[in-house]
Amino acid sequence: MKLVRPDDRGRFGDYGGRFAPETLMPALDELERAFEKAWSDPAFVQRYHDLLTSYVGRPTPQHVAGRLSEQLGLTVILKREDLAHTGAHKINNAMGQGLLVGEMGKRRLIAETGAGQHGVATATAAAYFGLECAIYMGEKDIERQRLNVYRMRLLGAEVIPVTSGAGTLKDATNEAMREWVRSVEYTHYTIGSVVGPHPFPWIVREFQKVIGEESIVQLGGTLPDVVVACVGGGSNAAGMFYPYLDLDVELVGVEAGGLGIETGKHGASIGAGSPGVLHGSRTYMLQDADGQVIEAHSVSAGLDYPGVGPEHSYFADQGMARYESVTDAEALDAVDLLARTEGIIPAIESAHAIAWVARERASLAGKTVLVNLSGRGDKDVEQIAQIRGLL
Amino acid sequence: MSADRLRELFATVRDEGRTAFLPFMTAGLPDPQLSPSVFGAIEGADAFEVGIPYSDPLMDGPTIQAAGQMALKAGTTLDRGLGIAGGVAETTGKPVIIMTYANVIFQVGPERFAGKAADVGASAVIVADLPIDEAGPIQAAVEAVGLGMVLFVAPTTDERRVAQIVAANPVFVYGVAELGVTGERKESGGHAARLSERVRALSDVPLVMGVGISTPEQASDMRPLADGVIVGSALVRAVLDAPDTDTALRDLALISRRIADALR
Numbered sequence: 001m002k003l004v005r006p007d008d009r010g011r012f013g014d015y016g017g018r019f020a021p022e023t024l025m026p027a028l029d030e031l032e033r034a035f036e037k038a039w040s041d042p043a044f045v046q047r048y049h050d051l052l053t054s055y056v057g058r059p060t061p062q063h064v065a066g067r068l069s070e071q072l073g074l075t076v077i078l079k080r081e082d083l084a085h086t087g088a089h090k091i092n093n094a095m096g097q098g099l100l101v102g103e104m105g106k107r108r109l110i111a112e113t114g115a116g117q118h119g120v121a122t123a124t125a126a127a128y129f130g131l132e133c134a135i136y137m138g139e140k141d142i143e144r145q146r147l148n149v150y151r152m153r154l155l156g157a158e159v160i161p162v163t164s165g166a167g168t169l170k171d172a173t174n175e176a177m178r179e180w181v182r183s184v185e186y187t188h189y190t191i192g193s194v195v196g197p198h199p200f201p202w203i204v205r206e207f208q209k210v211i212g213e214e215s216i217v218q219l220g221g222t223l224p225d226v227v228v229a230c231v232g233g234g235s236n237a238a239g240m241f242y243p244y245l246d247l248d249v250e251l252v253g254v255e256a257g258g259l260g261i262e263t264g265k266h267g268a269s270i271g272a273g274s275p276g277v278l279h280g281s282r283t284y285m286l287q288d289a290d291g292q293v294i295e296a297h298s299v300s301a302g303l304d305y306p307g308v309g310p311e312h313s314y315f316a317d318q319g320m321a322r323y324e325s326v327t328d329a330e331a332l333d334a335v336d337l338l339a340r341t342e343g344i345i346p347a348i349e350s351a352h353a354i355a356w357v358a359r360e361r362a363s364l365a366g367k368t369v370l371v372n373l374s375g376r377g378d379k380d381v382e383q384i385a386q387i388r389g390l391l
Numbered sequence: 392m393s394a395d396r397l398r399e400l401f402a403t404v405r406d407e408g409r410t411a412f413l414p415f416m417t418a419g420l421p422d423p424q425l426s427p428s429v430f431g432a433i434e435g436a437d438a439f440e441v442g443i444p445y446s447d448p449l450m451d452g453p454t455i456q457a458a459g460q461m462a463l464k465a466g467t468t469l470d471r472g473l474g475i476a477g478g479v480a481e482t483t484g485k486p487v488i489i490m491t492y493a494n495v496i497f498q499v500g501p502e503r504f505a506g507k508a509a510d511v512g513a514s515a516v517i518v519a520d521l522p523i524d525e526a527g528p529i530q531a532a533v534e535a536v537g538l539g540m541v542l543f544v545a546p547t548t549d550e551r552r553v554a555q556i557v558a559a560n561p562v563f564v565y566g567v568a569e570l571g572v573t574g575e576r577k578e579s580g581g582h583a584a585r586l587s588e589r590v591r592a593l594s595d596v597p598l599v600m601g602v603g604i605s606t607p608e609q610a611s612d613m614r615p616l617a618d619g620v621i622v623g624s625a626l627v628r629a630v631l632d633a634p635d636t637d638t639a640l641r642d643l644a645l646i647s648r649r650i651a652d653a654l655r
Contacts, residue, residue, distance in 0.1 A: 009524065019493045019520045021450045022543035023567055025552065164456065170447070177449050182571035184547060277494040277520070278447070290469045291498030292446040 001318070002245040003311075010198020010281075013317065015310035018197040020177075020280045027184045032199040034104045039206060044099070051095050052210065055128070056085045058092075060211075062218040062370075067341040068354075072361040075368040077224060079215050081236060081375060082346065086124050088117035088375030089211060089236045090192060096207035098125030101188045108132040108183070111190040112176040114141055114169030114232070115302030115349060116148025117375050118192030123157035125190070133157040136176040138167035141301045144383045166295040168304045169232070173279050193233025194309030197280030201238075201309050208239025211372060216243055224370040226250045230352040231323065232267065232303035234312045236374035241321055250322075253312060254356045256298035257325035267296035269308040270316050270323040278307040284316070299328035299387070300348035302375075330355040335377060335384060347375035348384070394539030394562045396486040397514045400437055401563065401597035401618050410614045411437035412651045413599060415490065415623030417444055417458040418475040419467025420630055421639075426467075429630060430479045432640040435651020439479050440517065440621055443472040443491035450519035452574030454624040457631060469495060470507070477511025486514040488541065493521050493529070501532035508538060515539035515562045523556050530559070541565050541599075544590055546582035557594035564596055566617060569603030574624050576603040579612070587616035607653035614654060622650055 003012055010016045010032075018028060038044040052058040060083050065076045081089040094111075101109065109126045110133070113119030119135040126133035135152055139161045142149050152159050165171035173195075180189040194201040194208075227244050229237035231253035241251045258266030266272065270284045278285040278293060286294040286306035296306040315321040326334075331348055334355035339345045346354065350373045357369050377384075385391040404411045414433050418441050419426050430439065444459035444467055451459070462472075473489070480487040489508050496504045496518065508516060516533045518526075523542055530540040539562025544553055546567065557564060568583040569576060583600055590598050600613045601621030613620045629646055633639030 017525055018522060019525055020522065021520060021545070021567075021572075022522050023545040023547050023570060025522050025524070025545075026547045026549055164460075165446070174447050174449060178452070178572045181450070184570065277492075277497055279449075280520070282497075287494065287498065289498070291492075291495040292463060293494075 006198060006202050012311045012314035014275070015283050015313040016198055016201060016281050018280060019277045019282070020197045021181050023181050024184060028197055028199065030104065034100060035199055035203050038100055038103055048096055048099055051099065052092065056091050056095060057083065058210065059214045059218065060084050062215055065342050068338065071341055072358060074361060074364045074366060076357060077368065077370045079211060079240065079370065079372045081211060082344070082350070082373050086117070086120050087378065088121070088347065089208060089239060090118040090121035091124065092210055092239070093192065093204050093207040093235060094118065094121035094125040094190060097188070097190045097203070098129045098131070101131065102129060104188065106186055106188045108187045109190050110134045110136065110176050110179055110187055111192055112136050112169065112172040113192060114172065114304055115300065115347065116141070116145040116152065116379055117302065119157070119159070120148050120151045120155070122190045122192070123152045123155035126157060127155050135159050136162050136172040136179065138162050138169060138172045140167035141169065145301050145379055146382065148379050169301065170293065170296065170306055177279065193235040194238045194311055195233040195279055195281065195307060201281065201311055204235050205238040205242060205311060208235050209242045211236065211239040212241065212243030215240065215370065223247055223249055225367040226252060226364065226369045228252045228254060228353045228357060228369060229372040230254050230303065230349045230374060231308060231312060232256065232305045232349065233307070234309040236372050238309060238311055240372040241315070245320060251320065252356065253321055253323045254352045255323055255325040256296070256300060256303035256352065257327040258297040260327055261325060265297035266325065267298040267303050267305060268325040269306060270312065271325050275313065281310045283310040283313045284308050299331060300352065302347065302349040303352065324356055326352050326355040326359060330359060332384065332387065334358055344373070345377035345381065346373055347377045348380045350374045393537040394514055397438065397539055397562050400486055404437065404618060410617060410654045411619035412654050413438050413440050413619050413621045414626055414647055415440040415442060415621055416626055417442040417455065417462050418472035419444060419462030419465055420458045420627065421461060422465035423467050423471050423475065425636060426475045427478050428640060429643065431482065432643040433626065434644050434648040436483070436485055436647070437619070438486040438488060439483065440488045440490050441476040441479060443469060443489060443495055445492040445495055448492060448519065450572055452572040452624060454628050454631065455573050458627045469499065473507050473511045476513055480512035487512065488515040488517055489513050490517040490519065493518050496529055501529045505532040505536045505538060509536035513538060515541055517541040517565060523559055543567060544586065546570055546586055550589070553589055554593055557590065557596050561596060563599050563619070564590055566590060566598050566600045567602045568600045568613070571603070573602050575605040579603070579609065583613060583616050607649045610650045611653040620654060
């Protein structure tokens with residue numbers, strides 16, 4: 001059953017909730033009230049959509065990828081979130097939360113970022129709304145996403161390297177949450193995916209569902225057979241899937257298979273994880289027998305996360321969407337495939353969705369497949385060139 | 392040992408007009424073999440808070456996070472951590488409170504976790520990322536085996552929540568003395584007095600202050616405000632910073648003795 005909003009405890013079925021230090025609980029209550037009020041206020045919703053149109057560049061285009069379709073023997077439609085301002089769907093949520101913060105009277109945004117797209121989007125929103133901004137980023141991700149680090153700094157944000165753990169998205173999230181505990185009186189934590197304690201998974205999905213809503217309008221009355229999106233925390237997939245849940249369409253989320261599920265070096269939280277509590281909510285996650293979090297691995301900084309949004313956990317258990325994975329190597333091949341057939345260099349995250357379609361082309365033959373191209377690959381070009389030995 | 396041991400402790404310290412000293416130490420620091428000596432070196436404790444390390448501790452600052460990582464790397468598991476806690480309870484005869492994070496408990500299941508904690512002789516459980524809204528299943532399991540549940544009140548907690556928290560019958564309320572995560576601070580934000588006033592106005596449930604208390608002076612400042620004081624990072628740092636075990640044990644004894652004396 002499609003849940004318009006989580007229940008009173010912030011649950012999507014067995015998932016979600018609020019597992020956070022007591023210091024944050026009033027801020028979560030305040031955020032829930034503020035969002036509830038704003039989202040039911042037509043004037044706020046109008047301001048949000050006006051911003052998306054005038055500043056973000058929505059609607060993003062949607063088109064049939066002709067040469068790719070021909071090569072794969074099926075019809076591939078691309079939803080071009082890579083063409084949104086700042087280069088990924090993350091801006092939809094960052095502008096929405098930025099607008100909301102104006103209603104709450106806080107003066108500073110903090111955020112976590114992996115691939116940097118959410119960091120850039122948050123820094124952009126902070127500049128637009130005139131707020132202070134600090135972005136937490138794992139040191140490994142700072143290295144592989146240098147371009148986005150420069151962009152954030154140009155936008156006036158402080159980028160704070162996180163050295164704990166594996167120096168990736170999980171550790172940046174821990175540090176941002178700890179910083180929020182310290183400065184909750186004047187700071188809003190702009191969570192970048194459909195993760196975290198309630199109400200974040202709900203808020204982020206609501207700000208991202210514009211992707212699926214637009215897509216349905218752009219299809220003009222026809223429906224694809226399958227809708228595909230990559231899943232790290234899962235915000236682009238949640239935004240794309242949600243409006244399609246009531247329709248006769250198969251939904252497929254593609255997780256990071258890393259070096260292969262069998263190697264243990266991957267980010268497939270649903271495919272190879274189990275339910276637990278991570279970053280404030282109950283959800284599928286990678287953990288050992290003692291409940292210690294296992295580091296994720298992905299060539300893609302944005303998918304290098306050992307958990308997933310609680311609503312995806314609910315979708316998976318209910319059979320409302322299915323979750324597959326592709327390896328690093330398959331994703332990198334898909335970057336080449338899309339670049340050479342369509343003239344589009346996708347983010348490695350988004351290439352995971354393309355890779356699954358390419359791998360499954362035999363079973364998808366003759367079908368129409370809609371892929372959410374969640375972000376552009378400029379940020380990954382240096383990393384890809386290094387992997388390919390071109391730098 | 393049960394929650395009654397802690398209740399007796401707080402009744403006694405109130406009678407004696409003093410404030411209890413509840414030192415925190417990470418189980419398995421620097422490694423599980425040395426852990427009993429580390430706990431044994433702490434002087435003047437009225438009860439011990441034993442931290443079962445967790446990989447992603449949202450409520451802890453860098454010191455306790457580093458301690459947890461070191462303990463995990465040295466092979467500290469839940470069972471070994473609980474074994475260490477049991478050893479502390481047995482050798483000292485003092486109440487032991489187990490501190491950990493929700494996922495550690497959910498992974499084994501609240502009932503099994505509570506059973507294990509009771510078996511080793513613990514008195515109570517603190518879960519750093521478990522607000523009252525989600526505490527139900529764990530609190531029920533813990534209380535079913537005679538242990539006490541500890542619930543937090545923070546400077547940001549509003550009156551409605553304070554009332555709800557004290558009404559839930561915690562064995563004591565953990566008052567978060569400073570905004571932020573655990574760790575040492577030079578300056579106090581001055582939240583503790585107001586927090587104490589607000590809890591005391593609604594209930595006589597024992598109130599123990601923690602977070603940001605690391606010096607004898609800071610501990611002493613809490614005497615009029617609380618039934619007990621938790622000091623963690625300052626003790627943990629003594630172990631982390633020491634060049635060798637003997638120095639760690641000597642520093643730990645010195646620091647804990649000074650804090651205990653400041654509370655008498």
